Structure formats: C-alpha cells, structure tokens
Amino acid sequence: MPLNQRRIGxxxxxxxxxxxxxxxxxxxxxxxxxxxxxxxxxxxxxxAWLAEVPDTRVIRRDVGINPPPAINEQWIASAFTAEAExxxxxxxxxxxxxxxxxxxxxxxxxxxGAPMYNYGMPAALKAWFDQVVRVNRTFNxxxxxxxxxxxxxxxxxxxxxxxxxxxxGFEPGGIRQDWNHLETHIRTLxxxxxxxxxxxxxxxxxxxxxxxxxxxxxxADSELQALVNRLTAQIEVYQTA
Amino acid sequence: MPLNQRRIGxxxxxxxxxxxxxxxxxxxxxxxxxxxxxxxxxxxxxxAWLAEVPDTRVIRRDVGINPPPAINEQWIASAFTAEAExxxxxxxxxxxxxxxxxxxxxxxxxxxGAPMYNYGMPAALKAWFDQVVRVNRTFNxxxxxxxxxxxxxxxxxxxxxxxxxxxxGFEPGGIRQDWNHLETHIRTLxxxxxxxxxxxxxxxxxxxxxxxxxxxxxxADSELQALVNRLTAQIEVYQTA
Numbered sequence: 001m002p003l004n005q006r007r008i009g010x011x012x013x014x015x016x017x018x019x020x021x022x023x024x025x026x027x028x029x030x031x032x033x034x035x036x037x038x039x040x041x042x043x044x045x046x047x048a049w050l051a052e053v054p055d056t057r058v059i060r061r062d063v064g065i066n067p068p069p070a071i072n073e074q075w076i077a078s079a080f081t082a083e084a085e086x087x088x089x090x091x092x093x094x095x096x097x098x099x100x101x102x103x104x105x106x107x108x109x110x111x112x113g114a115p116m117y118n119y120g121m122p123a124a125l126k127a128w129f130d131q132v133v134r135v136n137r138t139f140n141x142x143x144x145x146x147x148x149x150x151x152x153x154x155x156x157x158x159x160x161x162x163x164x165x166x167x168x169g170f171e172p173g174g175i176r177q178d179w180n181h182l183e184t185h186i187r188t189l190x191x192x193x194x195x196x197x198x199x200x201x202x203x204x205x206x207x208x209x210x211x212x213x214x215x216x217x218x219x220a221d222s223e224l225q226a227l228v229n230r231l232t233a234q235i236e237v238y239q240t241a
Numbered sequence: 242m243p244l245n246q247r248r249i250g251x252x253x254x255x256x257x258x259x260x261x262x263x264x265x266x267x268x269x270x271x272x273x274x275x276x277x278x279x280x281x282x283x284x285x286x287x288x289a290w291l292a293e294v295p296d297t298r299v300i301r302r303d304v305g306i307n308p309p310p311a312i313n314e315q316w317i318a319s320a321f322t323a324e325a326e327x328x329x330x331x332x333x334x335x336x337x338x339x340x341x342x343x344x345x346x347x348x349x350x351x352x353x354g355a356p357m358y359n360y361g362m363p364a365a366l367k368a369w370f371d372q373v374v375r376v377n378r379t380f381n382x383x384x385x386x387x388x389x390x391x392x393x394x395x396x397x398x399x400x401x402x403x404x405x406x407x408x409x410g411f412e413p414g415g416i417r418q419d420w421n422h423l424e425t426h427i428r429t430l431x432x433x434x435x436x437x438x439x440x441x442x443x444x445x446x447x448x449x450x451x452x453x454x455x456x457x458x459x460x461a462d463s464e465l466q467a468l469v470n471r472l473t474a475q476i477e478v479y480q481t482a
Contacts, residue, residue: 031311031316033314070272070364073272076273126363150408185360188420189360208384
C-alpha cells in the first residue's frame with residue numbers, strides 16, 4: 001500500500017464501518033500548565049486536526065495534572081490473575097489501568113505531549129505506560145516462545161509525539177544523541193500500544209531562550225501543520241478509494 | 242591513579258578526615274516486596290559490604306514502597322526561585338526534594354535496586370531522579386554557556402545498579418540492545434548525581450523461569466560478591482596508602 005494510502009487506525013479500515021468517526025486520544029504530561037511547549041503543540045495539533053476532520057471524537061487524558069499512581073504489588077498480582085478469578089480488591093487495583101487501556105483501545109490516533117525531563121519521560125508519563133502495557137489487554141504472553149514471548153494485541157494506530165527539550169542535539173548524529181532517552185524509549189513502547197506509524201516534532205533550546213529557541217518554535221509550528229495536512233489527506237485518500 | 246586506588250566517595254579523600262566512615266545510600270524501587278530480584282540483590286550487596294566495612298553508615302530510601310510525587314508546576318517555580326526569596330509554600334513544595342538531595346550529598350556509594358519495567362526505569366525511580374536533579378543543589382546552570390550550560394555540583398561518588406529484566410539480550414550487541422532504556426538512561430543521569438564510577442549487575446530471563454534464569458541468578462550473585470570485594474579493597478588500598 002503506498003504511503004499516502006496508509007490507514008489511520010481501525011475505523012478507517014472500512015468506509016462502510018458502523019463507526020466511521022476517527023477517535024483521537026489527546027495526552028498531556030507536562031507538569032506545567034502555563035508556558036508548556038508540549039501542551040501548546042498538542043493543543044495546536046488537535047485544533048488543526050479538528051479543522052480538517054471536524055467529526056473526530058476526542059478523548060482527553062492529562063497525566064501532567066493528574067499523575068497516575070505507580071503500579072504496586074497488588075497491581076502486579078491482579079494483572080497476572082485471570083479476570084474471572086479476581087477479587088473485588090484486585091479489580092479495584094486495576095481500575096485506573098482499565099480506564100486508560102479502554103481509552104487506548106478506542107483510539108485511532110494518539111497525540112502525546114511529552115516534554116523531556118532529565119533526558120527521558122516525565123515520571124507521570126512513565127506511570128501511564130506502566131498502567132497501560134498490560135498482559136492480555138495490550139500484549140499477549142506466550143510461555144512456549146523462548147526468545148520473543150510478547151506480542152501486541154492492538155494494531156493500526158498512529159502516534160504523534162510532541163516534545164520540548166531544554167537543550168539541543170538529540171537527533172541522530174547530534175552532540176547529545178546518546179542522551180535521548182525519551183524518543184527512543186517511546187518508540188520501543190509504541191509497539192505495545194498497537195502503533196504502526198509514528199511521528200515526532202520537537203521544540204529545542206528552551207533553556208537558552210535565544211533566537212535558536214524562537215527559530216525552533218517556528219520550525220515546530222510549521223512541521224506540525226504539514227503533518228496534520230499529510231495525515232488527514234491519508235484519511236481522505238482512503239475514504240474516497 | 243591506578244584503578245585499584247580510585248577513591249570511593251568523599252570521605253575517602255583524606256585518611257585524616259574527621260568523618261572517615263563511608264556512607265552508603267541504599268535505594269530500592271521495585272513495586273514488589275516478595276519475589277523481587279532487584280531487592281534481593283540490593284540487600285545482598287549491602288550485607289556483603291557491611292561484612293567488609295562494618296562501620297559504614299547506611300541511609301535507606303525505598304521509593305518502590307513509597308513512590309515520590311511527580312514534580313508539579315509549584316515545584317518547578319520554587320526550584321527556579323532563589324532560596325532567600327522562596328515563600329513557605331515554595332519551601333514546602335521542595336521539602337521532599339530537599340530530603341532526597343541531602344541523602345545523596347552525604348553518600349559515597351549509591352546502591353540502587355532498579356528493575357526494568359517496560360524497558361526503562363519504574364515510574365517511581367524516575368520520580369526520584371526528577372526530585373533529585375535540581376538547579377543549584379545537584380547542578381549549576383551557566384546562562385552564558387551556549388552549548389553545555391549544565392554542570393554537576395557533586396563528585397566522587399560510586400553507583401551500583403542492581404537490576405532485573407524479564408527478557409534478555411539487552412547488553413551491547415544483544416538482540417534487544419536498542420530496547421535498553423534503563424541502563425543507558427541512568428548512566429546519562431549519574432553525571433548529575435556526582436557519580437564518577439558505576440557498575441551494573443543484572444538478573445535476566447525472569448519471564449521465562451527456565452534454567453537460563455536460574456543460571457543468570459547464580460551469575461549475578463557471583464558478580465555481586467566479586468564487585469563488593471573489588472570496591473572494598475579500593476578503600477583499604479587508599480586508606481593504607
């Protein structure tokens with residue numbers, strides 16, 4: 001299938017689907033509300049998307065303002081207990097995870113505001129991943145497979161990572177390429193979210209506050225609009241095919 | 242200085258120091274108490290260390306059982322406000338960070354139980370790093386420096402990372418080397434903890450539960466005792482030099 005006809009998410013799989021509206025999961029994880037570049041970018045992306053595909057259903061999950069709890073012993077025991085055998089306490093231990101996974105399952109495109117904190121994800125975003133990557137819900141475990149026992153259950157999703165970095169040079173070949181533990185980590189984990197197509201836009205140089213930063217902001221804004229145009233055009237190509 | 246005379250932490254810097262007792266910061270971050278390999282390893286390391294250097298002072302910080310809060314907007318605003326200008330609310334927002342940084346500042350060797358969750362740190366351990374990496378306490382920021390503005394304040398510490406991995410092949414050249422977002426990330430961040438010497442011991446194959454796993458446990462135990470012997474011998478070499 002040519003790139004410009006790649007499907008965005010499941011509801012796009014059939015133009016005669018009973019549910020043709022795409023669903024967009026809008027996640028933010030910045031600890032900041034004011035002056036957050038990742039929030040500004042994710043809001044701008046959703047606004048630009050809705051301008052092109054107004055009948056999109058948007059699910060909002062803000063883990064920056066409401067950080068998920070870290071998983072605990074009860075969570076692990078419950079997740080590895082068959083659903084029919086879980087006690088009421090076990091079910092309660094998984095209730096947040098269930099809610100997050102339900103949101104993920106329904107989504108076709110995930111728009112993730114993910115600022116770089118200390119060269120990786122904010123702890124709150126890692127807590128979201130730890131709640132969401134779950135046996136029998138997002139991945140299967142095959143005990144007879146002795147090299148690659150894990151496989152994703154979900155498929156066909158698109159991920160857009162919108163990040164901000166205080167410093168610069170985190171791209172391949174850049175002076176800090178080995179310190180980029182945000183993009184590399186999310187790109188590993190996206191497999192278990194059912195993501196098959198992902199994109200990243202970054203604002204850089206935030207700590208310097210000079211023209212390198214303002215240039216970076218302008219470049220990110222321009223890349224963002226181009227990405228929205230490209231992704232929404234794919235939907236149109238598919239729907240009219 | 243030959244490797245076997247490298248200094249372990251600050252109190253080792255002078256054999257006539259007023260405080261010759263080394264301080265060991267023992268961190269655990271597993272969500273599990275029972276059946277946690279990283280906890281078993283960190284406890285075994287501390288026990289073996291104390292058998293060699295009984296007058297060590299041990300500071301205990303268990304972020305697995307008591308996860309630190311994710312930093313929030315108030316935390317960021319407070320950290321970037323000069324100490325003398327902080328309100329009572331601002332000081333309160335930094336109180337956990339202050340306690341963790343104080344523990345780090347005092348430590349010569351950090352023993353860190355750090356299980357791999359979803360190919361990276363547990364969210365609780367990332368929350369600890371986000372509390373600890375702090376301007377004017379663990380790093381300086383030089384606004385006139387337009388490429389490398391951050392520099393660590395602390396120095397001379399040794400870090401021992403004790404990890405467990407459900408799968409295998411995360412070492413350089415291994416089949417999952419690009420999925421190792423735990424060791425790589427901690428090795429980037431250790432710079433800001435003042436760590437100049439670090440070591441990692443891993444139990445692998447936990448999800449498979451076969452002889453590859455039991456072999457890995459035995460190998461880790463053997464590496465652990467050898468590392469304790471090597472590090473404690475350095476103290477003796479230095480103290481008798």
